[in-house]
Amino acid sequence: MPEYVGAIHLHTCYSDGSGTMRDVTAGARRAGLDFVVATDHDTLRPAQDRWEGWRDGVLLVLGAEVTCRFRSHVVVFGARDVESLMWKPLRRVLFDLGNQGAVAFVAHAHPASILGFSMKAGELTDWEIAGFSGVELWSFMHDICDGMVPWRVPSFLRGWPGRVRGPHPDAVAHWDRLAASRRFAAIGSLDNHAFPVPLLGAQILSYEEGFRTLRTHILAEEFTGRRGDVARVLAALCAGRAFLALDMAADARGFRFEGDSAGRRLAMGDEAPWTGPVSLQVRSPVAAQIVLRRDGKPAAEASAAAMEFTADRPGVYRVEARLEGKPWVYTNPIYLRAAGASAECGAGSAECGVPATAGKLHAE
Ligand SMILES: [Zn+2]
Ligand SMILES: [Zn+2]
Numbered sequence: 001m002p003e004y005v006g007a008i009h010l011h012t013c014y015s016d017g018s019g020t021m022r023d024v025t026a027g028a029r030r031a032g033l034d035f036v037v038a039t040d041h042d043t044l045r046p047a048q049d050r051w052e053g054w055r056d057g058v059l060l061v062l063g064a065e066v067t068c069r070f071r072s073h074v075v076v077f078g079a080r081d082v083e084s085l086m087w088k089p090l091r092r093v094l095f096d097l098g099n100q101g102a103v104a105f106v107a108h109a110h111p112a113s114i115l116g117f118s119m120k121a122g123e124l125t126d127w128e129i130a131g132f133s134g135v136e137l138w139s140f141m142h143d144i145c146d147g148m149v150p151w152r153v154p155s156f157l158r159g160w161p162g163r164v165r166g167p168h169p170d171a172v173a174h175w176d177r178l179a180a181s182r183r184f185a186a187i188g189s190l191d192n193h194a195f196p197v198p199l200l201g202a203q204i205l206s207y208e209e210g211f212r213t214l215r216t217h218i219l220a221e222e223f224t225g226r227r228g229d230v231a232r233v234l235a236a237l238c239a240g241r242a243f244l245a246l247d248m249a250a251d252a253r254g255f256r257f258e259g260d261s262a263g264r265r266l267a268m269g270d271e272a273p274w275t276g277p278v279s280l281q282v283r284s285p286v287a288a289q290i291v292l293r294r295d296g297k298p299a300a301e302a303s304a305a306a307m308e309f310t311a312d313r314p315g316v317y318r319v320e321a322r323l324e325g326k327p328w329v330y331t332n333p334i335y336l337r338a339a340g341a342s343a344e345c346g347a348g349s350a351e352c353g354v355p356a357t358a359g360k361l362h363a364e
Helices: 021-030 090-099 124-128 140-145 150-163 169-179 207-211 229-239
Strands: 003-008 035-041 053-055 058-067 073-077 103-106 112-114 117-119 132-139 185-189 195-197 202-204 214-219 242-246 256-261 264-267 271-273 278-294 297-311 315-323 326-331 334-337
Touching: 003 185, 003 229, 021 035, 021 053, 021 058, 021 207, 035 229, 058 229, 073 090, 090 103, 103 229, 112 140, 124 169, 132 140, 132 169, 132 229, 132 326, 140 150, 150 202, 169 315, 185 214, 185 229, 185 242, 214 229, 256 315, 256 334, 278 326, 297 315
Parallel strands: 003 035, 035 058, 103 132, 132 185, 271 334
Antiparallel strands: 003 214, 053 058, 058 073, 073 103, 112 117, 195 202, 214 242, 242 326, 256 264, 256 278, 278 297, 278 315, 315 326, 315 334
């Protein structure tokens, strides 16, 4: 499947971002993105205004960010109504989204304090509520802005690349726990608002700057140049046929984590029953510190541009790669399930329709 590179989760003047959809697509084109996903707060007006589709040579995908009770945020795709969900309890929101045939991701996996505002994330245990297809494992703005105070904005503007830490370890550990029993897709997120900074004539990351940082690479059915390509992006995201990469460190296009199980070729996001040893391969466009993890724990490490490993037992296998000690790539897992193990699929169907578990929910 071809690889496409995109940026997910940003806000425009349809909610509290500073730019228009045209600013977004122009920035995405200059940054070399194939697709960009806008998620304005609690509104579907951009879709109603028919912005979704190919613009400026970039595929613009429209979702929304729903504000639930206690201000936990959910990023949704394919919803018909989000306005009526505002401030409702999270379980109720996920139930209603399931009935709409929409898909939900946990927004920004970990809380942050930005300019004195407490940017809440949901509780880690919220992820376990049926109806989520996955999580924004690494939220770039929450990462680099956490702890920023107003009088440090000038130094932030000069030195934000040095503040990159990566996904929060608690979020990664919780993702590993969930993945042990069900597929749970990880995506990268920007949460970019392109906030203007008064007096300094600058922005806290323009759209274009943001689009050059943390990107989500997907393996999707080949784009046709028509609106149906939106469904191809969403299907890849929901299925976890994706990896997150800090492309500002090095362009990760071409990074691969694959396997062979009894003649079946496996890609990131694939789940296979355990029938015996599985050959796993990692390829990187540049030499990196590669760590292959099984159930969250290191199973093999190498400083190289390629790695081969024979999985001799079932488990959830995924790859992290670092460059000069800094976080660079996080892949979705290949899930090798022991016979009889629960392999409940928490992600949406391959077609990215109603989440498989949505029917089991009970509204509060
Ligand atoms: Zn949010
Ligand atoms: Zn947001």
